[in-house]
Amino acid sequence: MSHQTKVKTEAAEPVLQYTDARLRQVSAVVPETAFEGEKLRSWIERLNQSRKVYGGIGIAAPQIGILQRIVVIDIPAYERVGFGQVEAVPLHTLVNPEIIWYSEDKLKVAEGCLSVRGYEGFVVRPRRIRVVAFSPEGKRLEIEADSLYARCLQHEIDHLDGMLYPDRVTLLREIRKIQPVSVDDPILSHNHYIARPDVTLVL
Numbered sequence: 001m002s003h004q005t006k007v008k009t010e011a012a013e014p015v016l017q018y019t020d021a022r023l024r025q026v027s028a029v030v031p032e033t034a035f036e037g038e039k040l041r042s043w044i045e046r047l048n049q050s051r052k053v054y055g056g057i058g059i060a061a062p063q064i065g066i067l068q069r070i071v072v073i074d075i076p077a078y079e080r081v082g083f084g085q086v087e088a089v090p091l092h093t094l095v096n097p098e099i100i101w102y103s104e105d106k107l108k109v110a111e112g113c114l115s116v117r118g119y120e121g122f123v124v125r126p127r128r129i130r131v132v133a134f135s136p137e138g139k140r141l142e143i144e145a146d147s148l149y150a151r152c153l154q155h156e157i158d159h160l161d162g163m164l165y166p167d168r169v170t171l172l173r174e175i176r177k178i179q180p181v182s183v184d185d186p187i188l189s190h191n192h193y194i195a196r197p198d199v200t201l202v203l
């Protein structure tokens with residue numbers, strides 16, 4: 001998922017697109033020995049660089065071909081159709097995240113994905129979840145997430161299991177093409193059904 005103020009031209013590894021078989025693999029659990037290590041740090045840096053450059057509020061390591069259970073999230077505060085006013089969730093990395101509880105309450109909203117460029121689809125997911133994960137330093141975290149954060153985490157954790165959001169879309173007509181528009185457009189820039197490469201929301 002994504003939100004950027006400007007498209008950046010900095011170098012970043014490309015995000016794999018949906019036909020790439022690597023996106024369908026189950027990523028490996030990051031071993032305890034990797035915490036605080038140089039390799040993990042470098043994976044996270046590469047991942048976050050691609051997230052920033054391609055404009056994502058979330059990205060999962062397999063999206064750049066690193067088949068490890070790592071996700072990076074950075075949600076700005078803004079208004080989002082389906083969620084209303086979204087609170088910012090500052091940049092952070094979760095290693096080996098696992099959903100341990102889902103609310104029965106569900107929400108159907110449109111999702112996009114950096115690996116399914118040019119489309120969005122309506123997906124039903126639990127509104128709230130509880131997740132256990134580790135920080136890159138190996139600290140155990142327990143997170144209760146709702147709103148867009150819960151949605152984003154579920155989307156990114158799916159990537160770690162080789163799933164993409166279209167797998168969860170039940171009606172094909174609920175996947176549609178989206179067009180880039182100018183961020184300066186007073187009407188279209190507030191219509192989230194239209195992707196903007198510089199301010200779009202791509203999970």
Ligand SMILES: [Zn+2]
Pocket residue numbers: 001112113114115155159202203
């Ligand atoms: Zn995605």
